[in-house]
Amino acid sequence: MNFRLAALAASMTVSLLxxxxxxxxxxxxxxxxxxSITFRIKHLGFSWLTGRFDKFSxxxxxxxxxxxxxxxxVEIDTTSIDTNHAERDKHLRAADLLDxxxxxxxxxxSTSVKASGPDKxxxxxxxxxxxxxxxxxxxAERLGGGKDPWGGYRDGFTGTTELTLADFGINRDLGPASKTVELMLNVEGIRQ
Known part of the structure; x- marks a missing residue:
C-alpha cells in the first residue's frame, strides 16, 4: 500500500514538473x-504628419x-526617427525638438499591467x-499567439497611447492642434 502511494506521489511530482x-x-x-513604433501628430490642424522609429529593441x-x-x-533609438522627409527628420532631431x-x-x-477585458x-x-x-x-490588446513555421512560439500585441509634448520638456510651439502626439505600437515577440 505504501509502495503504491509512494509511486503515485512520484508520478504526480514528475507530471507537475x-x-x-x-x-x-x-x-x-x-x-x-x-x-513597429509609429506616431502621428496634427499638422496645423489640417492633416496628420506620420512617422516611425526605425530602430528599437x-x-x-x-x-x-x-x-x-x-x-x-523597450528601448528606442530616437536618432532613427523617420517621417519620409530628410529635412524634416533633421529638424525633429534638432535641439529644439527631440535633441x-x-x-x-x-x-x-512597465510598472503594472491590468487586464481590462478579454485580450485587453x-x-x-x-x-x-x-x-x-x-x-x-x-x-493594449493581444492579437494572438501560437507556433510559428520555424518551430518557435510567438505572441503579438498592439497598443496606443497619447503623449503631451510639453510633459517631456519639448516646448517648441507647433501650433494649438499639435500639442500631443499619438503613438501606435505593434509588437510580435519570440518566446525564449
Whole structure:
C-alpha cells in the first residue's frame, strides 16, 4: 500500500514538473521587421504628419493565465526617427525638438499591467523621453499567439497611447492642434 502511494506521489511530482510554466519571456522581433513604433501628430490642424522609429529593441514577459503579472521593457533609438522627409527628420532631431545628440535613447519600462477585458489590458509604466521620465498608460490588446513555421512560439500585441509634448520638456510651439502626439505600437515577440 505504501509502495503504491509512494509511486503515485512520484508520478504526480514528475507530471507537475513536466508542465510548462504559463509565464514566458519573449524578445521583440525587430530583426525581421515584425514590430513597429509609429506616431502621428496634427499638422496645423489640417492633416496628420506620420512617422516611425526605425530602430528599437525590447522584451516582455507574458502569462496568459495571469496577464497582470506581465512586464514590458523597450528601448528606442530616437536618432532613427523617420517621417519620409530628410529635412524634416533633421529638424525633429534638432535641439529644439527631440535633441537626439543629447538624448539618443528613449525607454519604457512597465510598472503594472491590468487586464481590462478579454485580450485587453492597460499597461502603465515609466517613459523616459528627451531626458524626462513620466508615467504613461498604454491601451493594449493581444492579437494572438501560437507556433510559428520555424518551430518557435510567438505572441503579438498592439497598443496606443497619447503623449503631451510639453510633459517631456519639448516646448517648441507647433501650433494649438499639435500639442500631443499619438503613438501606435505593434509588437510580435519570440518566446525564449
Amino acid at each position: 513536466a508542465l510548462p510554466a504559463s509565464a514566458a519571456d519573449y524578445v521583440i522581433d525587430t530583426k525581421n521587421a515584425h514590430a 525590447g522584451n516582455f514577459t507574458f502569462d496568459d493565465k495571469n496577464p497582470d503579472a506581465s512586464k514590458v521593457k 537626439t545628440d543629447k538624448f539618443p535613447t528613449a525607454t519604457f519600462e 489590458a492597460k499597461i502603465t509604466g515609466n517613459l523616459t523621453l528627451h531626458g524626462v521620465t513620466k508615467e504613461i498608460t498604454i491601451d
